[in-house]
Amino acid sequence: LTPCPCSPSNGSSRTLSASEMYLFDTGGQYLDGTTDITRAVHWGEPTPLQKEAYTRVLMGNIDLSRLVFPSNTAGETVESFARRALWDVGLNYGHGTGHGIGNFLSVHEWPVGFQSNNVPLEAGMFTSIEPGYYRDGEFGIRIEDVALVVEAQTEEHFLTFEVVSLVPYDRNLIDLSLLSPEQIRYLNSYYERIRVHVGPELRRQRLEEAYEWLQESTEP
16 A cells, blocks of 8 residues: 555654744534634744735635525625735635535535535535635735525525634734734624633543633733
């Protein structure tokens, strides 16, 4: 048997540095659902471009996640909301904005998603929302959350998303001056949800170091 080309080896592995960005794409199959969550972090001092690009990717993630849209809307129709903050400064990404997520099936599950061949979005569907930005040979950014399509609190029959992955974003990479008041309110509400749902579980498992990290990472 030959090893998988994506497996680490002594010949291809290298030590991570605090002076670079690190992107980790995580996921697993659990009894109560499937996860697919991506975060990018920087443990040192990010460059101005890295910080702006990350913030604009986050803005796109927020803008699509909080969007209210008519029922029977195809994902392709709304996916540009995830790109608009990048487009404003001439940046873009070459991958899809999101895909359906199965339960003990395929993590990338058709027919839900944001491409031209996907079906209209309906309440009860799970999809990823994952804008990004990549600069060849330098760094990569992707912020991926799992979202549930839900009924919006509107008079007419409209839909919106409820993000169900509860993982903080990297504060070190966020330029608050670029965020709108609405985006900041969304972040604060999201962080409060993380504290309410994840904090007690960390305490129950006596993971005090993780709990303290969570509190610091979800400060308003």
